[in-house]
Amino acid sequence: MKIKWSFILLTFLTVFISFFLIKLLHINQLLNLSLTNTLKSDDLEKYLNLREKWAFVSYLLIPVIILIKLVLISSILNISMFMFSEKKIKFKQLFHIIIKAEFIFLLVPIFKIIWFYFFKTNYTLEDIQFFYPLSALSIVGYKGLEPWLIYPFQVINLFELAYWLLLAYFIGKITETNMDHGLKIVSSSYGSALLLWVVVIMFFTLNYS
Template sequence: MGMIYQSKNITVFLLLVALIVLLTCLTNLFLISDTLYYNTLIEQLSVEKIESIIEQSRKWAWVGYLLVPIIYYLKFLLVALVLQTGFFFFDRKVSFSIIFKAVMLAEIPFLVVPVIKLFWFLFIQTHYTLNDLQYFFPLSALQLFDVQKLPSWQVYPLQLMNVFELIYWVLLAYWLKKLLNLSLNKSMEVVASSYGTGLLLWVAFITFISLNLAP
């Protein structure tokens, strides 16, 4: 049974990575142009420096695509480890491969974010900067504020407070319930106590780094 789940995990992982790479390619193709770099950086850098940045971004673009499977594998691995730790404290032994699969399936709603981003900047906010692209996160608390006026340490927590993160929690609990035959209350309790605690620690770490790097 473990091998079956492992084989299915590989398939799900490869499909997710393929979709993420595709959406990244579409974003780079349709939203990021030389003109965007010039419009965003011309007041801060010389034309020669901007041209150098554009050249370097093209030269090393393949590295970003190569890092996608590595970054997402590490993300899924860490979340699965945190959840398995939660089950350990609840005195329940579960298959790591099943938890890993639940984590991957719960990730699917986040694929909607780059689709919304593409639609938004192609058809609604057609005049934008690199900063607009960087900080845009639909249905998040960050969209209620002017990012330029916020302290840097507040940006990530506000960006993390979004509808998709809430859906992720619910789906994570649902897939754990379905794959492990748990009650929804029990799976939600495990998610909140383990993943929720881990997320709070991660936000605290990022906030600490932002505060120390702030000028």
């Protein structure tokens, strides 16, 4: 599948799944209930009217956010390619394999829908917000955990591991080496960037929570 169609499919499925997650899990109702405890009735009404008016914008932003993420990861991997790969790889090739690997993360909201729709039917907005299937956080739970530790516990999950392995496999394939070599490139570039990102999020959460 060509890059353009892969990106369109990824974007469409992300929007589609996000829409059904919001509808099936009654996210808007839970958000309204949460805000009634923090906002005055007049402020709440203004906020709800504004949100309803601009609700479509959140869906329009999804392809932009996905594109930014793909470009950043492709750029990071491209830098590492100069250091660890003797074969010259085009940015376009990296961009395409990252799109293909990104499909693994579509399973996260699907698992979330299944969990809260069929199993844990009595839930709060915080339960949905902090739940990350097959992660370290799903084992220890977010209640009682320091806020700055929640995100790193979410990042440690099987979907992220699968993402690394997929990237390693595809990179090993296009560099005509092997998966071990691909994993070396992924860990030295994407892995380092991810670690830095997690540290930044932890720092801001610790200082503003």
